[in-house]
Structures are given as C-alpha cells and as structure tokens.
Amino acid sequence: MLKTCSPASPLPGEDLAAELESGKILFFAEPPFPIPDRELFNGLDPGRARFHKNIAYRPASRRLTGASGIPSGQRAPLRSALERYSSNAVSFLARLFPRYAPAWRIDYASFRPFEEEGRPLSPKARNDLVHVDSFPSRPTEGDRILRFFTNVHREKPRVWISGGTFDRLAERYAVASGILPHVTAIRPPGVLARALAAVGLRKGIRSRYDEFMLRFHDYLKENEELQAEARREPFSFPPGSTWIAYTDMVSHGVLSGQSALEQTMIISKSTMALPEKAPIAILERLSGEPLA
Numbered sequence: 001m002l003k004t005c006s007p008a009s010p011l012p013g014e015d016l017a018a019e020l021e022s023g024k025i026l027f028f029a030e031p032p033f034p035i036p037d038r039e040l041f042n043g044l045d046p047g048r049a050r051f052h053k054n055i056a057y058r059p060a061s062r063r064l065t066g067a068s069g070i071p072s073g074q075r076a077p078l079r080s081a082l083e084r085y086s087s088n089a090v091s092f093l094a095r096l097f098p099r100y101a102p103a104w105r106i107d108y109a110s111f112r113p114f115e116e117e118g119r120p121l122s123p124k125a126r127n128d129l130v131h132v133d134s135f136p137s138r139p140t141e142g143d144r145i146l147r148f149f150t151n152v153h154r155e156k157p158r159v160w161i162s163g164g165t166f167d168r169l170a171e172r173y174a175v176a177s178g179i180l181p182h183v184t185a186i187r188p189p190g191v192l193a194r195a196l197a198a199v200g201l202r203k204g205i206r207s208r209y210d211e212f213m214l215r216f217h218d219y220l221k222e223n224e225e226l227q228a229e230a231r232r233e234p235f236s237f238p239p240g241s242t243w244i245a246y247t248d249m250v251s252h253g254v255l256s257g258q259s260a261l262e263q264t265m266i267i268s269k270s271t272m273a274l275p276e277k278a279p280i281a282i283l284e285r286l287s288g289e290p291l292a
C-alpha cells in the first residue's frame with residue numbers, strides 16, 4: 001500500500017498520479033521541503049482548543065479557525081507557519097502532479113496538535129475508526145479528496161490502520177449495507193433547485209454521490225468486522241515523514257501520534273489519470289445510475 005518516493009520524484013517515466021489513484025500512499029521519509037517551524041508546532045499548548053477537532057488554516061481568506069485555545073500571542077506566528085506550510089505543500093504538489101493543478105481547488109490546511117490515542121470524540125468524529133473521507137458541508141460531486149500530511153512531532157510516529165481501498169470496500173458493502181440502493185432511489189435535484197443553490201438561495205443540495213459517501217463514512221466506522229480486521233496491521237509514519245493519499249480511496253484510521261500538518265486539495269474528476277478507478281465511477285458501475 002505504501003510506495004516509497006525519493007525527494008527527486010517523480011523519476012523519469014514514473015506516473016505518480018496513476019499510482020495514487022490506484023490506492024497507493026506515496027511516502028517520503030524526509031520532508032520534501034524545509035519546515036522551519038517544527039519547534040513552534042511542538043511547543044504550542046493547544047489548551048482549551050481541545051473542543052475543536054483540529055486547527056484549520058483557510059488559504060483563500062488567510063484565516064485561522066479552531067485556535068481559540070491557543071494563547072493570543074501565539075496565534076499570529078501559528079497562522080504564518082501554517083501559511084508557509086500550505087504554500088510549500090501546494091507548490092510541491094503542483095510539481096508532482098501537473099495534470100491536476102490547472103483544475104484543482106486548494107482546500108484547508110490543518111494542524112493536529114492533539115495526541116490521537118484515547119481522544120474523547122463522538123463515534124462519528126473518532127479518528128481511530130477506519131473510514132473513507134467525505135465532507136458534510138463541502139460536497140464534491142465526485143471530485144476527489146487528496147491529502148498531503150507531515151508528521152512534525154519530535155519523537156512520536158503517527159500510527160495508521162487501513163481496511164483497504166474503496167473499490168474493495170464498495171464491492172463488499174455498497175449494496176449489502178443498503179446505502180447504494182437507498183441513494184439511487186432519491187430523485188436527483190431538479191433544474192430549479194440547482195439554479196437556486198447556484199445563486200445561494202437554497203442550501204442543502206447534495207448529490208447522490210455525496211449522500212452515499214457521507215453515509216458510507218458512518219457505516220464503515222460502525223462496522224465492527226472491518227474495524228477488527230484493520231487493527232491487525234498498523235503501520236507507522238516516523239517523525240519528519242510526509243505522505244500523500246486520496247483519502248476518499250484509501251480507508252484509514254489514526255491510532256496514535258501527535259502534531260501532524262495536513263493540506264487538503266480537491267482534485268477535479270475531469271483530470272484523473274484513471275477515471276474508471278474514481279469512487280464515483282465505481283459506484284455508477286455498481287448501480288447503473290448517474291450519481292452527480
């Protein structure tokens with residue numbers, strides 16, 4: 001599942017987009033660009049920020065959110081550090097994946113300061129339960145969720161588990177769970193509803209694809225058989241390492257680790273190297289229906 005890459009990646013003839021879309025996690029043992037703020041990230045006391053899941057940085061508005069527990073004097077340096085990380089990650093990804101860059105959307109970056117082991121989160125929010133990602137408030141209509149992570153902790157590895165890739169999970173559970181039959185029975189939003197949503201006069205329109213992915217996320221987290229299987233083979237990302245994955249494809253959970261950075265990109269389904277491997281294509285094949 002892990003493909004070790006060199007800082008010189010991509011090597012001539014290497015098609016990293018195809019590997020990523022097939023469900024590989026691209027792994028770099030060292031950060032692929034300097035991270036001068038590692039000490040700052042490790043020195044922060046997240047304090048009362050504990051009631052937020054993560055601290056997010058929004059590149060488009062250059063805003064920091066979820067950081068209310070960070071002492072006010074430390075917020076500006078944290079924002080600058082996340083801004084640097086975000087822009088370096090985006091430039092690095094543009095070099096690695098020139099086919100995606102013209103149509104991608106730069107989503108949030110995040111700092112995950114909390115120890116993951118034993119975090120008191122609700123079952124749907126728990127990070128240690130295997131799932132595939134889907135965003136309740138930012139539907140993708142079949143576009144993809146690509147995530148770039150770096151473990152910036154001084155000593156602790158970040159330990160992940162996986163229950164395999166989306167194609168296998170969909171084959172096993174999409175129909176058997178009842179979720180795919182349920183969403184294909186929903187009527188797609190009409191022209192008027194879509195037009196109102198486009199001008200912001202109506203909220204809550206979610207494609208059948210997004211509806212499926214949200215329900216599937218929760219279903220996988222509640223699936224004890226899958227959770228038990230995944231826990232048999234943890235794997236870890238050492239301090240300083242960086243990894244890239246389609247987290248709507250590679251199921252994942254985090255067992256332990258602290259201080260990770262992350263940049264999310266939304267990749268247009270029109271730029272896929274292997275469009276037939278995208279979750280939306282897999283679900284449309286299984287259901288015989290258009291889902292977005």
Ligand SMILES: [Fe+2]
Nearest residue numbers: 132133247252
């Ligand atoms: Fe996730």
